[in-house]
Every structure is written in structure tokens, then in C-alpha cells.
Amino acid sequence: MSQFRAKRLDICGYINAKVIRDHTKRKVFMEYEPERQALRYLMRNTSLPMRVRAQAQLQLSQMHSYTRSTVIKNRCTAGGIARGVFRDFKMARFQFREHALAGDLPGVQKASW
Template identity: 65%
Template sequence: MSMQFPKIPKKVNIAGFVNTRVLRDDKKRQVFAKYEVQRQALRYAVRNTSLPARTRVQAQLELAESHSYTRSTTIKNRCVASGTARSIFRDFKLNRYQFRLQALAGELPGVRKASW
């Protein structure tokens, strides 16, 4: 009987991750960035009518067979504090409720409550 050691998680770029949805979204962003240039080249080959039909079809098949994480449409903005995907402020990567809590606590630099 062999002993199995637990897998050590890979180093993650953004601190404050709470749940697996945020980790999965970060992984999607990394994979998309890695394959973006390759996908753009294939998309160009598919649309270029001056290329032979066989080359265009091969590029189209390669695009269709690529992993879904390489597509930009799978990326969703998520709150890094709570993991929710609704009402996200892109500059802070927080949803409106977490933004309000952290702003009132003074944890966001340059953010003050408005009063007039």
C-alpha cells in the first residue's frame, strides 16, 4: 500500500480568495492569456478568404476543439471577497456590498464617503 500525499496548491496571484468559483475564474484568466495569440491567429485564418479552403477548415476545427477556458466568453468578473458575480466594481474587484463595507472601514485607499 502506497501513501499518497496531499497536493500542494499552486501559487495564486490575487490575495483574498474565498471559494472555488473565484479560483476557477482566476485559472480561466491565466489560460486565456496564455492561448490568446494562438486563438487570434486561428480566427484570422478562418476569416481570410484568400487562403485555401482546406487550411481554413483545419483552423476552424482546431478552434472548435480547443479547451473552453481559452475563450474570452467564459471569463466572468467575480468579487474577490465574497465570490459573487453580480454588481462588480472592476477597479476594486469587489461587489457593491463588500465595497461599501471596506470603504466605510477605511480599507480602500482613496475612497471616502461622499457628503454634500
């Protein structure tokens, strides 16, 4: 059982292979985003010669998949879960509930009427 226990990091919470991969994807995406935007601009600019546009399209298609924004998934910073994540808090539903009930989230309180 101890082998499945997640390790705690000071930076973002629990770490497992998926969290590390997601962190890597985000770093690579941020590094290559200006280059991807430039290639997309060249590819879509109709005033340029067709050869330049085709070369830009080829370079864009040969870039690593981690440079695309669509491969980045929202993950819970507390548990690394990828489903049911509140974007504003970057937490999964269960983690959000626990932290809200403990009073760890400023401005969040249990509803009562």
C-alpha cells in the same frame, strides 16, 4: 457552520471552488490567447485557400471552452461573489461599501452634500 466558512489566501482573498475555477479559466485563457488569435486570423483571411480556413475553424472549435474570453466572469476579490462587481475595484457592492467606510480604499469617501 464551520464547514461553510471560506478560507483566506494571501493572493486574492477568499477561496472557494468557484474562485479557483475562475482563476484556472484566466490562466488557461492567457496561455492560449495568441494561438486563438492566429487561428481566427487564418479563418477570416479570404486570400487563403478554403481548406486552410476550414482546418483553422475546426481547430478553433475543438479547443477547450476555458480558452474563450466569454467564460471568464468578474468576481469579487474579497468575497468571490460574481454579481454587482465594480470593475475598477474588483469588489462586490457590499464589500466595496465596507472597505470604503473603513477608509481602506484610497481616493474614495462617502458622499455628503
